[in-house]
Amino acid sequence: MAHRCATCARLIRVGEAIKCTGDCGQSFHTACAAERFIYDLTRPDSIREFRCDPCAMHRSSITPRSPPHAYDSLAADQQCTSNITLDDIMRQLQLSTASTNDIKNQLQSTSAAANSKLELIQGTLVGVKHDIVELRSHISHLASTQEALANRISYLEQHSENAKIETAEMKRDNIQLKAQIADISNRISRGDNTHPTSGLRQSAQFSECCTDVIISGVHLCVAESPLAIATTVFDALGVSELVIDILSVRKMARKSAVAGPSNLPDRNHATKQSFVVSLKSARVRDFIIKKKREKKSLSVSDVFAIDSPGFIFVNELLPSDLFNLLLKTKAKAKAASYKYIWSNFGQILVRRDYGQPIIEINTEEDLSKLN
Structure with missing residues (x-):
């Protein structure tokens, strides 16, 4: 064994x-x-x-x-x-001491190796923590970028929708112009000398030369600058991006307040103020007015966040002769029981009731049509 x-x-x-x-x-x-x-x-x-x-x-x-x-x-x-002998015992003790020292050295070597590995692990953990911080920062940057892209997409979609609406309006106006041109051509061929083109010339001249809108109904307690007031109204209409198309804004003196039909003085006119906003183009003016008509009404309290009655009006600014003709048309139409009187691109239009034909008023002679 x-x-x-x-x-x-x-x-x-x-x-x-x-x-x-x-x-x-x-x-x-x-x-x-x-x-x-x-x-x-x-x-x-x-x-x-x-x-x-x-x-x-x-x-x-x-x-x-x-x-x-x-x-x-x-x-x-x-x-x-x-x-x-004692020497033999001492020699044995020395051998034991040497063995103990060897074990001690081995333990120290093992401890040093363990400490080295521990330091390596700690360094790795520090690197991992740094990588986690960088990843979180990168994720935050990506989230903010995504949000900015979403806002940009929404902005572009809104402008695309506005462009579609404006294109449709232009196509409709083009059709109307073609019809008016065809009507003029027919009258010329028949030798009609009643000058039917006056309304067309008047509308075209107005569209080309007048790019102003008038904002009225603003309470006197609104102490902001004219530009700030116009910006606030544009925001309420949802056309804040068109603020950059404003050339100037001036406060209108009450004695020379000339406006469209919705700007006529009311009972509280003494407490209201009006502003003329000059725009870069007639297309911008027409788009803003269209937006106001879609809104139908803007209360003073909703636009300026104040406790005040009344409404904010946005209309095309009519020349004095057209405005005077509009006042006479309103008086004659009211006496003849016409319900709707308005202006569009400098053209005064009258309709007895919804669905009935529209009557164009270009001169005072045309008032005879309101019977």
Whole structure:
């Protein structure tokens, strides 16, 4: 049966074994016994009478497991034990100290390696935390970019819708102009000298030369600048992007307030003020007026967030001659029971009731049509 060395715990091959004849009866490699124990293995019969240090120093009362012939050499063992000196003990202590130092060095080396790995892990964690912060910042940037793109898309969609509406209006006006031109051509071919083109010329001249709108009904308690008031009204109409098309805004003196039909003085006219807004083009003017007609009504309290009655009006600014003609038309139409009187692109229009034909008033002579 193979044995293991009691010192190094490795298997002992044949020819390498030496067995303690003392109480322990353990087996050792010859080299391990010579290195570890102080027993002199150079003496004759040393291997046959070998005892480990504990068995050599203490005699056990337990029945030894060693062979019977070990008792014959008891005297020799005692003599060998008596040969142990202080130097032998010190040497053994030095060997133990050296072994302890080796273990200590191994532990220190292991601890240093563990500390190095720990520092590496901590450095990795710091890098991961930095990457997480960068990712969060990147995500926040992407979110803000997405929101800006969404706002831009909404803005473009709104402008696209406005462009579609404006294009439809222009197509409709073009059809009307074509019809008027065809009517003029027919009258000319018939030799009609009643000058039917006066209304067309008047509308065209108005569209080309007048790009102003008048904002009226503003309460005197609104102390903002004229431009700020116009901007607020444009916001209420949903055309805030057209503020950049404003050339100038001026407050209109009450004595020269000339406006469209919705700007006629009311009972509280003394507490109201009006503003003339000059725009870059007639197309901008017409689009703003169309938006106001879609809104139908704008209350003062909704536009300026003040507790004041009344409404804000936005109309095309008529020249004085057209305005005077409008006043006369209103008086004549009211007497003749006409319900609708309005101006459109400098053209005065009258209708008795909804669905009935529209009557154009271009001169005072046309008032005779209102019977």
